Each structure stands twice: as structure tokens, then as C-alpha cells.
């Protein structure tokens with residue numbers, strides 16, 4: 001776990017000043033039994049101290065180096081059979097994980113408890129090194145590689161309104177997600193700058209985004225479906241009359257404006273009040289309730305139901 005150094009960095013702060021040795025050179029495990037672990041350490045200002053670490057006691061503070069911390073997290077969280085924990089890390093951590101995997105293997109971690117990990121792309125300086133924010137903090141913008149545009153580190157230098165900056169970033173993320181292979185690579189600051197300057201001059205209008213099945217998408221795009229049904233979860237609670245909703249299906253999208261919002265306890269109560277044909281002109285009430293309950297299990301329906309009146313804003317287009 002500490003290949004360059006040979007000492008696992010378990011840092012235990014000095015009780016007088018709170019500081020701890022970065023590399024734990026003088027930290028020793030003195031005792032380990034069912035009562036916990038006792039460490040001895042040295043503070044450069046306050047000398048020798050001792051600290052007792054007991055899992056039953058939340059008092060002692062234990063600071064672990066990145067590798068060891070991730071081993072503890074992944075080993076502990078993987079034990080819960082009912083939750084899928086996913087580790088999200090920058091791409092530079094992919095190599096560090098080989099050491100964590102070695103340690104998880106040495107602990108006899110079963111395959112089913114091995115963590116799922118997703119690595120995000122890195123932003124690279126022209127040299128191929130990760131663009132280091134801590135270096136910039138220490139050395140100032142004088143240390144910036146030539147291709148870093150000022151807005152990449154300081155949003156106030158964006159040449160335009162804040163809304164345009166946000167829309168441009170959202171657009172960039174959308175572009176990167178158009179193909180999974182974009183995600184599994186890294187981007188130089190120069191390439192990010194090039195992509196951003198390729199953005200459309202007019203940004204897409206802001207709207208709530210909703211995915212939808214093809215058969216319903218076609219009914220909305222042709223103006224035959226004017227009521228959309230969803231469960232009333234956190235994201236739907238923000239939808240109000242006049243809001244815009246962009247429905248997406250495969251490569252197609254259609255922009256609609258909300259004409260009214262009605263909330264109900266469940267789908268039966270909803271269909272007592274809503275026009276069945278406005279939800280779907282091609283199916284009976286009974287068929288529709290069956291279809292909807294295949295999409296939403298009872299615990300989702302228990303959130304309540306929202307019926308959203310919609311009208312077309314733009315003709316559908318293919319992106």
C-alpha cells in the first residue's frame with residue numbers, strides 16, 4: 001500500500017496541536033487487540049504521544065493516505081449486499097486502483113464484493129500531465145500552460161453572461177456524452193478550448209429534460225398526446241405552468257410548454273379526472289393503467305402522480 005515508501009501513512013493528530021506527520025515515519029502500532037489499536041507517534045513541537053483507536057468510539061480521528069483510505073472504503077461498502085456502491089474517480093486514479101485491488105485480493109475479498117468503478121476523463125496540460133490545480137494555487141497563474149484559457153480557471157473572465165457560460169458548459173457535456181468513447185479518454189486544455197469555440201452561437205433554450213418511449217414520443221410530436229403522466233418525484237415537483245419540457249427519444253427531441261399541472265394520489269384517481277384520450281388516444285383507460293404500472297412499481301406510484309398538460313413549441317428535429 002505504500003510502494004514508494006514502505007510505510008503505510010496512518011496519520012494520528014497530536015492531541016495538543018492537531019497536526020500529524022504527513023508520512024507517518026514515527027507512527028507505530030503499539031498494541032492491537034479486541035479493545036482496539038494503540039498507536040504511538042511524535043509531534044515535532046510536542047513530542048511523543050499515544051492514541052487509542054476503537055471502532056466503538058468515535059472520538060479518535062484517524063487520517064489515512066489516499067490508497068489506504070480507498071481500500072477501507074471499498075472493503076467496507078462492498079459488504080452491503082442490498083446497495084450497489086459505485087466509485088467515481090478521475091482517470092489518474094486508474095493506476096492507483098491496481099494497488100487497491102492487490103490489497104482487496106490479499107484480504108480475500110469475494111468477487112461479488114469487488115467495487116464497481118467509473119473513471120472520469122482528465123483535463124491535460126499540453127505536456128500530457130494532468131492540469132494541476134494545486135500547482136496553480138501554489139505558483140499562481142504564471143505557472144499556467146500556454147493553452148489554458150482564463151475562463152477555465154476563473155469563471156469571471158468568461159467573455160459573456162454567466163448564463164451563457166453555464167449553457168456553454170452544459171452544451172459541452174452534452175457533446176461529450178453523445179458517444180461513450182468520448183468519455184473514456186482525456187482532453188487537453190487546447191482541445192477543450194477548440195470544442196468550446198465550436199459551440200453554436202445560439203444555445204438551446206433551457207428546459208426540463210425527459211426521456212420517453214418512442215410510441216409516446218411520436219404522439220407528442222404529432223400533437224396527439226397533450227397530457228404527460230409521471231410520478232411526483234423531486235424533479236417533477238419543480239414543473240409549473242409555463243415551464244418548458246424537452247422530450248427526448250433516441251436522437252429525436254421535441255420542445256413543449258406546460259399548460260397546466262394537476263397532482264393526484266395515484267393513477268386511478270388521475271384517470272378519474274383526466275381525459276384518457278389526451279394521455280394516449282390509442283389505448284383504453286384499463287390498458288393505459290396497466291402500461292403505466294409496468295413502468296412505475298408501487299413504491300414509485302406512492303410518491304403521487306402528476307398530470308402535465310403540454311403543447312408543442314417547436315417542430316421536432318433530429319440532432
Ligand SMILES: [Zn+2]
Nearest residue numbers: 014017043046
Ligand atoms: Zn503537537
